[in-house]
Amino acid sequence: MSLAVFYGGTFDPIHDGHLAVARAARDALAAQVRLMPAADPPHRAAPGADARQRAHMLDLAVAGETGLVVDRRELQREGRSYTVETLREARAEFGPERPLALLVGADSFLDLPKWREWQALFGLAHFVVAERPGSPLDAARIEAIAPGRETADPAGLRQAPAGRVYRLKQPLHAESASQVREFIAAGRPWDEFVPPAVAAYIRECGLYGVVAGRGATPA
């Protein structure tokens, strides 16, 4: 049965590190990857771009990409985007047998014990964990969070609906959304961190304090 991979994030904005991880997961797992923007936090304004703009930047980034799609399910729900609720909803939609996976960066995975009902997540989906600079990930760290769940075989994710952890080895990517926002605010060159269509949209909307309409930062 085919594997559905959900890649959740704030994506404020999507950057080349996100895209590289999504492509690496698509290729390693031979599966479609659904980039899933989180809803705006209800208690405060969105930090940079609102949910509609963040989702639109995802549309621009995946245009023409095979196997990468945008999944807006969390934007259709009121309130904070708790992953356990999202996966329960996805499980109801896809049925009990369909293998589902959540793609996260190593920093997110190491923080998992702080997530709402985090232990329940293993009953709902597999985890695919992408290595990330600054967040060392090894078998011992995975074992401490998810004892007995790591598999080195991507095919293992198709043999059960949920519950396994697969470490996605890929070239490390240093980009972060906070770095993109900080560079824009500081007037430093930032275009190289995001897809060109996303850079154009950021300028057009004047997001993150960029000077609207200004041309690309010279290399």
Ligand SMILES: Nc1ncnc2c1ncn2[C@@H]1O[C@H](COP(=O)(O)OP(=O)(O)OP(=O)(O)O)[C@@H](O)[C@H]1O
């Ligand atoms: N460069 C990267 N390498 C690996 N995983 C990443 C990378 N950037 C983001 N991720 C992962 O993608 C998911 C969504 O990330 P998010 O949208 O919060 O981006 P971010 O760059 O971490 O943002 P911020 O800097 O604002 O915290 C998270 O699971 C995060 O760990």
Ligand SMILES: O=C(O)c1ccc[n+]([C@@H]2O[C@H](COP(=O)([O-])O)[C@@H](O)[C@H]2O)c1
């Ligand atoms: O469910 C939770 O408690 C929870 C706590 C922190 C993060 N998440 C999810 O993890 C994904 C990455 O989060 P972020 O904040 O790094 O963009 C995104 O889909 C979030 O909704 C989920």
